[in-house]
Amino acid sequence: MQSRSFDRSACSFTRAVGAEISGDSVRRITEGWGQQVEQARAAEVEQVFALGHGGDTDSAAVVEKVCPLGERGNLSTDGHLIPIRGEGWKEVKLSVISAVEVRAVDDASPSGGRRDASGVHLYAHSCQAGLWDADTMGQYQYVEGLRRGLESCQHLSSVNDAAAWIERITAENYPQAVQIVDWSHAVGHLWSVAQAVFGVGDPRSQGWVDVQKEVLWQGQAVQVSQAIGALPSSAQEVTAAQGYFEGHQDQMHYDRYRAAGYPIGSGTVESGGKNYVQYRLKRPGRGWDRDKAQSMLAALSEMHSDRFNYAWEHFAQPTNLR
Numbered sequence: 001m002q003s004r005s006f007d008r009s010a011c012s013f014t015r016a017v018g019a020e021i022s023g024d025s026v027r028r029i030t031e032g033w034g035q036q037v038e039q040a041r042a043a044e045v046e047q048v049f050a051l052g053h054g055g056d057t058d059s060a061a062v063v064e065k066v067c068p069l070g071e072r073g074n075l076s077t078d079g080h081l082i083p084i085r086g087e088g089w090k091e092v093k094l095s096v097i098s099a100v101e102v103r104a105v106d107d108a109s110p111s112g113g114r115r116d117a118s119g120v121h122l123y124a125h126s127c128q129a130g131l132w133d134a135d136t137m138g139q140y141q142y143v144e145g146l147r148r149g150l151e152s153c154q155h156l157s158s159v160n161d162a163a164a165w166i167e168r169i170t171a172e173n174y175p176q177a178v179q180i181v182d183w184s185h186a187v188g189h190l191w192s193v194a195q196a197v198f199g200v201g202d203p204r205s206q207g208w209v210d211v212q213k214e215v216l217w218q219g220q221a222v223q224v225s226q227a228i229g230a231l232p233s234s235a236q237e238v239t240a241a242q243g244y245f246e247g248h249q250d251q252m253h254y255d256r257y258r259a260a261g262y263p264i265g266s267g268t269v270e271s272g273g274k275n276y277v278q279y280r281l282k283r284p285g286r287g288w289d290r291d292k293a294q295s296m297l298a299a300l301s302e303m304h305s306d307r308f309n310y311a312w313e314h315f316a317q318p319t320n321l322r
Helices: 006-017 023-051 057-062 134-148 164-173 183-198 203-217 221-229 236-247 254-260 267-281 290-303 308-313
Strands: 072-084 088-102 120-130 155-160 178-181
Touching (some): 023 057, 023 290, 072 290, 088 267, 134 164, 155 164, 178 254, 183 203, 183 236, 203 221, 221 236, 267 290, 290 308
Parallel strands (some): 072 155
Antiparallel strands (some): 072 088, 088 120
8 A cells, every 4th residue: 555556566565475466456455445444434424423523422432542642632634636537636635633742842943944843743643534525524534533532632733724624624623622824834925925026036035034934933923914014015925925824813823832832833744645645646647536546545544543453454344443
């Protein structure tokens, strides 16, 4: 599943154990197992939501707890495009849940070269990925959250790129979560403004961005919005960014987040999207059939949630899958 193709997987198997297997056999085994995983997780979601949404005792009891988070956790969600045969490019929605360890709160200037400035470590990741609409993604996200014990997490954050559908389903599932706009995405908007106003490569762009990053680092998104509005430009990038910072000011209190030990980056879900969703499924050619892509996504979700061995042993009994 981690190779770029089934043929490569077959070659790796042959080199490792000395036995021959065809790429087509690897495909049948992998997709067949993934289909059973997909059926199992769909049945689990259906059972949970038949009992009602809201973290009540009955619905939580349906899902076996696996590596519960404890005191601190983070939930990040994103979308990544893959080619689907006969449909074109379609979005895979992915949620990653992680345990959070506070190592040290680093209050250094963001212009000093430090990227991981929140002083936290995210680990013990689990995920759910599928070709779903936002509401269906919300259901799978919720059930994975029950599996990891998000409803009991004392300090729960959700770092995302400010997409409206992500904010909505996260708030519906886990209203206690502190929603945070990913720092890198916010800085990216600053660069869009600077390059629209001063031009790409102009030294004034770097200087303007550095000043605004310092302001944003202290949680002053309104001041950043005002600074953008004061620029002598009506470019679309400038207007959009002004509204972006003003509209998300309640999710950009980076000074408070650092002090509270919350992460400010959504690298877990972005890395997951690139390193296993797109790496395996964004391939040249005609693309994947929808059902087979969904099966692969189910299988990859278990593999990258450190549940592969358990799931593989139970693939013949999909109703027992947790």
